[in-house]
Amino acid sequence: MYAAPFSYHRAASLEEAVTLLRELGEEARVIAGGQSLIPLMKMRMARPGALVDIHLISGLNGIERSNGELRFGALARHAEIEDSRVASTIPILHDCAAGIADIQVRNQGTIGGSLAEADPSGDWGTALMALETSVICFGPGGERTVPLEAFIKDAYTTVLAHDELISGVHVKLPPKGSGGAHLAFKRTAPVYPTASASVELTLEDHHLCRDARIVLGCVGLTAIRAKEAEVALRGKTLDEKSIRTAVDAARAAADPQSDMRGSADYKRVLVGTLVKRAIGIAARRARGESVPAGHEYAGR
């Protein structure tokens, strides 16, 4: 399959990328790893007249801890995050990175590209929304920092102006006593999940839930914060009753569409099950247990 014709431009720095985007106008799009954009271009669902390739900009793939934050360069690849010791100190990030598509896609796709594409079925938007995440946007006026929830406006739509791009992603380190999990269910490795759920909990004395964030993926036009579900846990003891209330609220917050991956009813049931399991794993991790988790698919 062929993408529609485009002109190709390579940027050696963020400044050069912005200059190119300004010169080329609204037809131009940024490409990093290309793992979301290229399939869309081949299906002619995206037809940019020009591509600005940023993958050779140096110093933009770092993963480091600084100032109480975990800071990712926009070009950090999923596989690099999967293998990063620093990143796996927040388990939800490792769950997410290690399960995206397959190793070939993880070797090429980037965290910045995934967020900029804002695919409703993408994993990063869901996982990062369960944490306090800021997106660093670089444009003609320099940098601005946008909270992730404000950054994603709609399916495939972000606040980025046409001459702006992501330079980094900053995640606030969760307080002591926290644990999280990102669970996704997909039919096979290379496809997008049918549904996903990210849960981050902060516990006191192992059972009292100080804080909770519950995010649903693939069941709406963007990742959905299930705020009623969070309320059902916050300040409560984690027990069968509070968890059941949270799961019911999460199911109610889902807004899925029927498609080839499953009916809306099925996805609503599935996402509730994922939330329930994610709460259980997040709680065990918050208590210091090491629990493997991530994407579930046939043949895993």
Added chain:
Amino acid sequence: MNMPDAKKILVRVRVNGKAREAEVEPRTLLVEFLREHLNLTGTHVGCDTSYCGACTVILNGRTVKSCTLFAPMADGGEITTVEGLGIDGKLDAVQEAFAECHGLQCGYCTPGILLSTVQLLEKHPKPTDAQIRKGIAGNTCRCTGYQNIFKSIRMAAAEMEKR
């Protein structure tokens, strides 16, 4: 096809240790660049949708799906295709193991699976079953049912350990 805006650009790469170049339209996919412009037809086009992994090659030390990269994105890169695995017409350990264990039937997925195996064994010289499953999860085989592929990978790991 009439494409007034499609200015061709020069793409230079090293493939299997040799410097190669061609002038192509930017939308040329890496797999097409390899097959149609460099005449290296060992890399296969399977699904052409980033699913099946038949087009897997190693770019700068990492496996990628060459149907999901535009050729200019690989400019300046180092590529290994299935043609680069054997030495002087002799099969390498991974290829030998696949031949020995009947790890292929029609052979269509094989070039991609071989390269995924090479990468898997670089990272995990003694892979567990879970690591093998994860390592080849991006490669679809519709003939073997994967059992003989598992045997092949285990044999290749054992052979490479002996050397």
